[in-house]
Amino acid sequence: MAALFLSKFVNKVDRKGRVSVPATFRAALAGQSFNGIIAFRSFKDAALDAGGIDRIEEMAARLDTLQQFSKEYDALASIFADAQQLPFDGEGRIMLPEELAAHAGITDSAAFVGLGRTFQIWEPAAHAQHQAEMRESAKRQGMTLPPRMPAPAPAPQAEAR
Amino acid sequence: MAALFLSKFVNKVDRKGRVSVPATFRAALAGQSFNGIIAFRSFKDAALDAGGIDRIEEMAARLDTLQQFSKEYDALASIFADAQQLPFDGEGRIMLPEELAAHAGITDSAAFVGLGRTFQIWEPAAHAQHQAEMRESAKRQGMTLPPRMPAPAPAPQAEAR
DNA sequence: GGAGGATATGGGATATCATGGGATAGAATG
DNA sequence: CATTCTATCCCATGATATCCCATATCCTCC
Numbered sequence: 001m002a003a004l005f006l007s008k009f010v011n012k013v014d015r016k017g018r019v020s021v022p023a024t025f026r027a028a029l030a031g032q033s034f035n036g037i038i039a040f041r042s043f044k045d046a047a048l049d050a051g052g053i054d055r056i057e058e059m060a061a062r063l064d065t066l067q068q069f070s071k072e073y074d075a076l077a078s079i080f081a082d083a084q085q086l087p088f089d090g091e092g093r094i095m096l097p098e099e100l101a102a103h104a105g106i107t108d109s110a111a112f113v114g115l116g117r118t119f120q121i122w123e124p125a126a127h128a129q130h131q132a133e134m135r136e137s138a139k140r141q142g143m144t145l146p147p148r149m150p151a152p153a154p155a156p157q158a159e160a161r
Numbered sequence: 162m163a164a165l166f167l168s169k170f171v172n173k174v175d176r177k178g179r180v181s182v183p184a185t186f187r188a189a190l191a192g193q194s195f196n197g198i199i200a201f202r203s204f205k206d207a208a209l210d211a212g213g214i215d216r217i218e219e220m221a222a223r224l225d226t227l228q229q230f231s232k233e234y235d236a237l238a239s240i241f242a243d244a245q246q247l248p249f250d251g252e253g254r255i256m257l258p259e260e261l262a263a264h265a266g267i268t269d270s271a272a273f274v275g276l277g278r279t280f281q282i283w284e285p286a287a288h289a290q291h292q293a294e295m296r297e298s299a300k301r302q303g304m305t306l307p308p309r310m311p312a313p314a315p316a317p318q319a320e321a322r
Numbered sequence: 323g324g325a326g327g328a329t330a331t332g333g334g335a336t337a338t339c340a341t342g343g344g345a346t347a348g349a350a351t352g
Numbered sequence: 353c354a355t356t357c358t359a360t361c362c363c364a365t366g367a368t369a370t371c372c373c374a375t376a377t378c379c380t381c382c
Contacts, residue, residue, distance in 0.1 A: 012331065016369090020330050038167070060165055060277045068220075069205070077276035078295055083167045085185065090371060091330080173341065177359085181340050251361065252340080 003028040003052050005114030010124050012109050017101070018093040019110050025119060026092050033057070036087035037094060039121065040079070041103040045130065047113075048104050048121040055118065056083060164189040164213050166275030171285050173270050178262070179254040180271050186280060187253050189213075197248035198255060200282065201240055202264040207287055209265050212279040217244060 009022040021037065029037065034053035042049045059076065066073040086094040096106065104110075105123040113120045113127060122130070170183040182198060190198065195214035203210045221241070227234040247255040257267065265271075266284040274281045274288060283291070 014332065016332090018331090023329060056165070056167065060163075063277050075295075075299065077279075078292075080165075080167050080277040081169050081274045081292075083275075085167050087370090089369090090373095093330090095369070175342070177343095179341095184339060248360095250359090251363095254340090256359070 003032075003054065004116065005051075005119040006116075007114050008127075009112045010109055011112065013096060013101070013106060017096050017098070018089070019096055020091070020093050021088065022112050023092065025112060025114070026088065028052075034085065034087070036085060038083050038085055039100055040082050040084070041100060042120065045120070046103065046105055046123075046126055047130075048100055049118060050121055051118040053085075056080070163215065163219075163278055164193070165277060166212075166280040167277075168275050169288075170273045171270055172273065174257060174262070174267060178257050178259070179250070180257055181252070181254050182249065183273050184253065186273060186275070187249065195246060195248070197246060199244050199246055200261055201244040202261060203281065206281070206291065207264065207266055207284075208274075208291075209261055209282040210279060211282055214246075216279060217241075 005025055005028055007022075007024070009025075011020045011022070013019045025037075029035075029052045032052045032054055036053075037050050038053055038056050039048045039050040059079065063073065063076055066076065084097055084100065086096075088094060096110070100121075101107070104121060105126055106121070107123070109124055111122040111124040111127045113122060120127075166186055166189055168183075168185070170186075172181045172183065174180045186198075190196075190213045193213045193215050197214075198211050199214055199217045200209045200211040220237070224234065224237050227237065245258055245261065247257075249255060257271070261282075262268070265282060266287055267282070268284070270285055272283040272285040272288045274283060281288075
């Protein structure tokens with residue numbers, strides 16, 4: 001069962017570069033084969049995209065279905081190069097690599113933002129602004145979500161005889 | 162369980178031609194029948210393709226599924242001719258053969274680039290450029306990732322009789 | 323409002339990792 | 353057989369990641 005990340009938490013980054021991962025996120029990741037998180041520089045946002053090892057394992061499984069040496073294979077494989085495996089210490093903290101902190105503009109605190117199956121890590125002020133922008137955009141464009149299950153098949157037409 | 166390689170590390174190559182393989186890559190290769198890496202000259206990039214012995218053995222098994230004497234067979238088989246078995250020393254280093262270093266343009270440092278099931282070894286500046294080109298290409302083509310699961314199939318239309 | 327438990331924060335000691343050098347054994351060459 | 357070259361093995365060091373422990377803060381319950 002895939003992890004589920006909700007809510008937003010802001011935690012301090014200490015002078016050693018350590019930051020606590022929120023307890024509920026750690027609980028959501030319990031039982032995975034790697035005790036920690038996987039984080040990437042977001043392609044779209046000045047933030048980090050993060051999740052559990054299960055997503056990486058699932059991407060590796062997808063690699064196995066592609067022709068090795070194809071363009072598709074290389075494109076998916078390159079994602080692994082950008083992924084960083086950050087183990088939890090005994091207190092549930094991670095060491096935030098300098099290059100990830102720099103990408104997100106994180107200095108002394110970090111916002112952990114649950115996005116359902118994954119989460120993001122932001123500099124808190126940058127996230128507040130992003131959130132305001134997202135809300136504005138949702139108001140303009142509306143919002144949809146695919147249905148939970150397919151609609152039932154239409155009943156067969158009764159024929160006149 | 163197949164090895165998994167993530168992230169990118171840049172390590173020094175010393176005057177004896179030794180370079181440390183990153184500790185996480187060595188950990189990923191632990192337990193394999195050969196204590197070291199297999200590396201061969203990439204035929205697409207100015208880099209080395211590398212992995213563990215298990216990966217090479219599994220590629221050999223896939224070779225068996227190809228038509229012998231076909232072009233595909235010959236291309237893959239040639240990889241085995243080019244592959245070099247590089248054992249770890251006591252400190253987790255390999256000796257980088259001059260011809261492999263030359264192919265990748267590696268002189269005094271090497272970038273180990275995790276690609277999931279395998280990894281590549283690059284000259285660091287060449288890799289930075291390659292990465293920029295990959296990013297550019299992904300932007301042009303509007304890179305997406307397939308959804309994690311297929312949308313439910315539409316229910317079949319009941320036929321009038 | 324206070325107590326207790328859970329979580330986050332902070333500091334120090336230790337182990338690991340990457341780097342560097344030298345000795346030795348084995349291979350190659352004359 | 354001797355010499356040279358080089359791969360392998362062994363050891364040391366500095367930086368830093370990891371581990372361990374203590375304390376502060378926050379939240380919940382009585």
